[in-house]
Amino acid sequence: MERFLEWLGSTPWSVALLESTLAWPLIESSHVLAVALFFGTVMMNDLRLLGWTMRRVPVSEVTGRLLPWTRIGFTIMVVTGLLIFYSNPVRYYHNIFFRLKVILFVVAGLNAFLFHRGIHRRVMEWERLPVLPGRARAAGAISLAAWALIIVAGRLIAYNWFDCDIPGQPGWVNWAAGCPVAGD
Amino acid sequence: MGGRQFAPEAWLPFFERLETTAIGTAVRESIWAFPIIEAVHLLGLGLLGGAVLLADLRLLGTGLTRQPIANVVRHARPWLLAGVALMFLTGIPLFLSEAVKCYYNTSFWVKMISLPVALAFTFAARRWVAVAAPARANWRTRLIAAISLGLWFTVAAAGRWIGFSA
Numbered sequence: 001m002e003r004f005l006e007w008l009g010s011t012p013w014s015v016a017l018l019e020s021t022l023a024w025p026l027i028e029s030s031h032v033l034a035v036a037l038f039f040g041t042v043m044m045n046d047l048r049l050l051g052w053t054m055r056r057v058p059v060s061e062v063t064g065r066l067l068p069w070t071r072i073g074f075t076i077m078v079v080t081g082l083l084i085f086y087s088n089p090v091r092y093y094h095n096i097f098f099r100l101k102v103i104l105f106v107v108a109g110l111n112a113f114l115f116h117r118g119i120h121r122r123v124m125e126w127e128r129l130p131v132l133p134g135r136a137r138a139a140g141a142i143s144l145a146a147w148a149l150i151i152v153a154g155r156l157i158a159y160n161w162f163d164c165d166i167p168g169q170p171g172w173v174n175w176a177a178g179c180p181v182a183g184d
Numbered sequence: 185m186g187g188r189q190f191a192p193e194a195w196l197p198f199f200e201r202l203e204t205t206a207i208g209t210a211v212r213e214s215i216w217a218f219p220i221i222e223a224v225h226l227l228g229l230g231l232l233g234g235a236v237l238l239a240d241l242r243l244l245g246t247g248l249t250r251q252p253i254a255n256v257v258r259h260a261r262p263w264l265l266a267g268v269a270l271m272f273l274t275g276i277p278l279f280l281s282e283a284v285k286c287y288y289n290t291s292f293w294v295k296m297i298s299l300p301v302a303l304a305f306t307f308a309a310r311r312w313v314a315v316a317a318p319a320r321a322n323w324r325t326r327l328i329a330a331i332s333l334g335l336w337f338t339v340a341a342a343g344r345w346i347g348f349s350a
Contacts, residue, residue, distance in 0.1 A: 001328050024347040033337070035226060036233025043234045054259045057251055065248050071238065091213070148227055155223040161215070 005089040017087040021128050031080040038073025039147055041066040049140030051132055053125070058125035059136075081146035094177045097156040104153060110117060115139035190293045201288040208280030218281060227273040229340060232267030235260045236306070236336050239314070243329035245321030253317035253325065257310075268303070291345035298342060302335035 008014060017024060047053045048062045085092050092098045119126075119135045125132050162169065164179035186253045202208060213215045241247030242256040279286055285294040 025345070028343045029341060029348075032226070032229075034342055035230050036340060037237065039227075039230030040232075040234025040237050043230060044238055044263075053263065054248075054251075057248065057259075061248065061250055065246075066238075069241065069247075149225050151230065152223040154218075155226055156219055159219055 027080045034073045034076040041070040046140040046144040046178045096176045097153045101153040104150045111142045199283040202283040211277050211281035221274045228270035235264035240329040243325040257314035291342045294344040298338040
């Protein structure tokens with residue numbers, strides 16, 4: 001893994017991306033602005049599941065009409081996110097906030113998967129109830145929390161507080177960051 | 185610091201004064217404060233973006249088209265207000281911590297000009313159109329939504345660019 005990422009980071013396009021004065025900020029800005037599109041529409045959907053907004057609008061209508069926009073935002077975030085990772089793979093791989101973000105992706109993904117495979121299949125039966133089933137509300141709450149934490153973790157990737165070359169860090173930090181052990 | 189100067193020279197002492205305020209100093213001297221407040225500022229961007237999009241998409245004739253325009257705009261309003269409040273609450277301490285850098289930063293001034301325009305447009309023009317909205321989106325509601333999206337995009341893009349431009 002380490003050697004693959006080192007190779008990836010040494011490819012000409014990766015070096016050019018990292019050193020560019022315009023491309024990198026533009027890609028990073030697109031990534032951040034897509035938060036408004038992706039998280040904005042996800043949040044409105046989650047708030048509906050929680051029963052905090054648009055209570056009289058059926059859930060399937062909110063989801064169905066907002067999902068295309070969520071997908072566009074998601075696509076922009078994935079493409080720009082992969083490019084940002086490609087610009088400096090080794091650094092991100094050993095960044096604990098990046099690692100936390102990846103774990104949270106799994107949580108958010110699993111939550112969405114279980115929701116759509118589970119209670120959402122019978123959405124027509126409960127979408128007009130004054131209080132939605134606990135499982136639907138829980139899915140909304142977990143989604144909201146997971147994506148919010150992903151954004152916070154994502155923002156903190158920018159800081160090198162726990163980089164592997166910082167001396168005297170607690171063992172668990174070096175473990176969590178997957179730092180190469182001296183002598184390896 | 186860039187060299188180019190956007191704001192009048194006479195304003196500089198005021199910005200220097202802002203940077204030495206208790207909040208500005210506290211945020212600047214803490215390792216965690218700026219990044220954490222910045223992260224919450226980003227969450228506010230999501231909330232504000234969601235609320236702006238919900239209403240503007242409807243005005244464009246997409247999004248929640250089965251609901252009357254006035255209803256969608258009304259539903260979005262509390263979240264719009266919450267988003268704006270969260271952005272101000274986090275944005276002001278961020279600004280205070282680096283007021284002098286902002287003074288020399290062209291992106292900052294682009295944001296400071298586009299932000300009041302976007303706020304005024306949203307809470308005056310768009311609201312006025314939305315309250316008396318027709319059942320279906322027409323050229324007028326579409327124009328209002330396009331201007332709103334353009335203004336908020338400018339505010340957000342200029343905001344992100346503050347951190348990139350020296």
